[in-house]
Amino acid sequence: MPLFQRNAWDQDTSADRWFKAGFSIVVFREQPIGIGGKLLNPKAPKLIGWTPLVEMKNIAKKDGIKARLIGKVEPYQPLSSVKDRSALRLIEDAEEKSLISPGITTLVAVTSGNLGIGVAFVASQKGYKFIAVMPAKIAIDKQILLRYLGVEVILVDPAINGFKGLLDRVEQLKNEMENVYVVDQFTNPANPDAHFKWTGPEIWKDTEGKVDIFVAASGSGGTLTGTGRYLKMKNPSVKLICVEPAESAVISGGEPAYHKIQGVGPGFVPEILDTSQIDEIVTVTAQEAMDMARRLAREEGLLVGISSGANAAACLKVAAREENKGKMIVTMFSSGGERYLNSELFAQVKEECVNVNMAF
Numbered sequence: 001m002p003l004f005q006r007n008a009w010d011q012d013t014s015a016d017r018w019f020k021a022g023f024s025i026v027v028f029r030e031q032p033i034g035i036g037g038k039l040l041n042p043k044a045p046k047l048i049g050w051t052p053l054v055e056m057k058n059i060a061k062k063d064g065i066k067a068r069l070i071g072k073v074e075p076y077q078p079l080s081s082v083k084d085r086s087a088l089r090l091i092e093d094a095e096e097k098s099l100i101s102p103g104i105t106t107l108v109a110v111t112s113g114n115l116g117i118g119v120a121f122v123a124s125q126k127g128y129k130f131i132a133v134m135p136a137k138i139a140i141d142k143q144i145l146l147r148y149l150g151v152e153v154i155l156v157d158p159a160i161n162g163f164k165g166l167l168d169r170v171e172q173l174k175n176e177m178e179n180v181y182v183v184d185q186f187t188n189p190a191n192p193d194a195h196f197k198w199t200g201p202e203i204w205k206d207t208e209g210k211v212d213i214f215v216a217a218s219g220s221g222g223t224l225t226g227t228g229r230y231l232k233m234k235n236p237s238v239k240l241i242c243v244e245p246a247e248s249a250v251i252s253g254g255e256p257a258y259h260k261i262q263g264v265g266p267g268f269v270p271e272i273l274d275t276s277q278i279d280e281i282v283t284v285t286a287q288e289a290m291d292m293a294r295r296l297a298r299e300e301g302l303l304v305g306i307s308s309g310a311n312a313a314a315c316l317k318v319a320a321r322e323e324n325k326g327k328m329i330v331t332m333f334s335s336g337g338e339r340y341l342n343s344e345l346f347a348q349v350k351e352e353c354v355n356v357n358m359a360f
Ligand SMILES: Cc1ncc(COP(=O)(O)O)c(C=O)c1O
Pocket: 081, 082, 083, 112, 114, 115, 217, 218, 219, 220, 221, 222, 223, 224, 262, 263, 264, 305, 307, 308, 334, 335
């Protein structure tokens, strides 16, 4: 399958035209959102946003799927996940409201890791100190990355009080320190705004408005709410499908429980998640999500994370339905695969590598 790279200067064409012409991958880097330019070089490309769309042609062909399956490749963000968008909007929103000042304010965020990594980027570019509050023992790769980025990481035992335990720790920090600002992805409308302003319009433009169904797993709910709101505003018949872990299907009315699809299914319904927009919820097990992430790697060459696998698995369930023949289904590949090297996603390959190396 030919591979085509489209650049900022080819702005007059959409990804969909190139898919039609037989190309399987379209890289689309356009200007300008986000930081970068004004801080580094006024002419340099700004870094956040305008991620490429990739059509999963091999998997669709192998599984006899008649719908079009398209993923938005967020590992193209500077810090490799969809959360760079939210980090930027949440921080710039606070700056616009004069709530924070570089060199004075310490940013604090509750994160499963990816928001924290995005905040680390924006905070260091803009000159803020940043403390990440995370559940212990869950996402070791992200803890490693945050520490490597110079972030202070505070771990909270998730077995004690669950999510409330994390919030309590943030409250404690607010009492102990001066000039703390909480970057709150679960309640601040600036989070879905990032997707209303950027993710939604990018998908709309790059599909030439042909998207029929948008599928996304919900963590904070920002992606689903903001992107869904934009796409439905452009075309009210676009269907919005929420993906959640089968082991902790709280939006579907189930009980919260431990699960292995990192970054989604926090165990409660976040304030910013607009459930009234959701047309359907599809549940996916961690096993299905990881199996699909591995298929994406081997069959499409896409190195993406566990929630991306969950999204693609949900797409296949939806695409297999007779009524969705010929429809365009767009989903999110929310983070890059390398972020999960020490998780179960890579466990078997990691063990094989360790054993092979022991022979030397
Ligand atoms: C890997 C991954 N996928 C998906 C999501 C969900 O995105 P949102 O918080 O916008 O619902 C997150 C959020 O942190 C994430 O880290």
